Amino acid sequence: MTWMITGGAGYIGAHVVRAMTEAGERTVVYDDLSTGIADRIPDDVPLVRGSTLDGELLARTIAGHEVTGVVHLAAKKQVGESVERPLLYYRENVEGLRVLLEAVTEAGVGSFVFSSSAAVYGMPDVHAVTEDTPCAPISPYGETKLAGEWLVGAANRACGLATACLRYFNVAGAAAPELADVGVYNLVPMVFERLTDNAPPRIFGDDYDTPDGTCVRDYIHVVDLAEAHVAAARALRSSPGRRLTLNIGRGEGVSVREMIDRINAVTGYGLPPVVGPRRPGDPARVVASADRIATELGWKSRHDVHDMIASAWSGWLRLHPDAARG
Numbered sequence: 001m002t003w004m005i006t007g008g009a010g011y012i013g014a015h016v017v018r019a020m021t022e023a024g025e026r027t028v029v030y031d032d033l034s035t036g037i038a039d040r041i042p043d044d045v046p047l048v049r050g051s052t053l054d055g056e057l058l059a060r061t062i063a064g065h066e067v068t069g070v071v072h073l074a075a076k077k078q079v080g081e082s083v084e085r086p087l088l089y090y091r092e093n094v095e096g097l098r099v100l101l102e103a104v105t106e107a108g109v110g111s112f113v114f115s116s117s118a119a120v121y122g123m124p125d126v127h128a129v130t131e132d133t134p135c136a137p138i139s140p141y142g143e144t145k146l147a148g149e150w151l152v153g154a155a156n157r158a159c160g161l162a163t164a165c166l167r168y169f170n171v172a173g174a175a176a177p178e179l180a181d182v183g184v185y186n187l188v189p190m191v192f193e194r195l196t197d198n199a200p201p202r203i204f205g206d207d208y209d210t211p212d213g214t215c216v217r218d219y220i221h222v223v224d225l226a227e228a229h230v231a232a233a234r235a236l237r238s239s240p241g242r243r244l245t246l247n248i249g250r251g252e253g254v255s256v257r258e259m260i261d262r263i264n265a266v267t268g269y270g271l272p273p274v275v276g277p278r279r280p281g282d283p284a285r286v287v288a289s290a291d292r293i294a295t296e297l298g299w300k301s302r303h304d305v306h307d308m309i310a311s312a313w314s315g316w317l318r319l320h321p322d323a324a325r326g
Contacts, residue, residue, distance in 0.1 A: 002026040003233060004067040006052060006100065007074030008045075009036025011181040012115070012168075012222060016071055017045060018175060019226035020233070028065040030058070031074065040179055052096035058103040069111035069237060070104055071229055072097065075144075078185055079119065082141035093144035097151055105159045111236035112152060113229060116165045118218075118247070120146040123283035130289040131167070131245050138281050149245065156243045162236035169218040169249035169288050171225055173308035180315020187217075188309060191260055192316045195269045196323040201260045205278030208285075214256040216285040218249040221303035221311075231297040249288025250301045259305070266309045268325035 003020055007013040008029030013036065020027050021042060028046045031038075041047050046065065050057040052074050061067070075093045076082065082089040097114075104112060119142030120135045137143045149165045156163045172188045174180035184193050191201040206213040228248050236242055254262075260273050293299050317324055 001068045001237065002028060002065050003069045003071055004028050004030055004062065004065065005071045005073065006030045007036065007072070007115075009033060009038055009040050009047070010073060011179070011183070012171060012225065013073045014040035014179050015175055015222045015226040016073065016229045017041060018179070019223070019230050020071075021045060023230045025230070025233070028061065028067065030061055035183075037182070052100045053091070055099045055103055058100060059107065062103060062107045062109060067107070067109055069113075069233060070100070070109060071113040071115075071233060072100060073115040075115065077117075077141060079139045079141045082139050082144070086140035089140045089144050093141075094147050094151070097148050101151060101155050105155055105161060109161070110240060111162045111233065112155070112164075113232050113236065114148060114152045114163065114165045116149055116167045117142065117145045118167050118169045118249075118286060118288065120149065120167060121286065123281070124286065127285070128251065128287055128289040129247065131247055131292055153243065156241070160241045162240055162242045164232040164236055164244040164246065166228065166232060167245070167247050168225060169220050169247065169286070171222050172219050173221040173223065173303065173311045174315045175223050175226075175311070177315040177318040180312060180318065182319065187256065187259055188263065188312050189316065191263045192267070192313065192323070195263070195267055195271060196316075196320055198271075200271045201263070201273040203256055203260070203273045203275045204282065206257070206275045207278075210255060210284055212255050212257050215282055216253040216255045216287060218252065218287040219254055219259070219305055219308055220249050220301060221308045224301040224303055228293065228297070228299050231299045235297055244296060246293040246296060247288040247290055248293065249290050251288055251290040253285060253287040254305055262305060263309055266306065266313055
């Protein structure tokens, strides 16, 4: 069996490729390299450069590499950009998925793992978000992920394609420095960037209804996330026609202030944060219930927040060696 991993040269994708190959699975990467990095891919894993909008190339790749399962991670994923360029996000994330599913079902591929997001939930007013929590996305990015889940579900019902929609919470960390996230879009690298500039980290609002007034989020190590993909892929392979929708998180909330304190401790900077006004659309608390994935796949996270920060910092120092303290 060969798994085609779209977006496999990206931050999360490269970790999924590593986890799949280490588990003994054959893989081929399909990536347009618009944000991915080819050097992240092991030498013995084939790379096909192409867009998910290119149905003919997808069909040739699936046939040429005898693909029997797909892990689909290729997508645009910046919330702010999606607000500014919604049509781009719908084209890449929804139409790209439709074209891919058409190629997959016409080729008789049996399994499909879809990279979704906690953004489908929007601003849930619950202590722990379950997979049954109503979805009400508040950005075009979140809308495209929910629409993607609908497409995947429709293919499951119509074609018997075994599917898993994996809703990621806040991903951080790295398996190795060379696989670290090079983007500065999430809290951990954003704080790293401020510290590297010897500037205080920013907190956007400290008047939320949380223990310390700052937003609370659920952070998941990218290595744990990748291992969840392996578990989902294998579960689909052994259960034709199965349909799963699963949160991937630790089920533990950490506030923004707590994360900054821990980052300061790991990096040795110790710069206290400054507080600014709230950002529009930031919910006070978004923490996963991870019970269903434990029941369905026997998966549980293994890494804590310190592991995430320390491994991410090693990756940051690889690209910014002058940021090291002492």
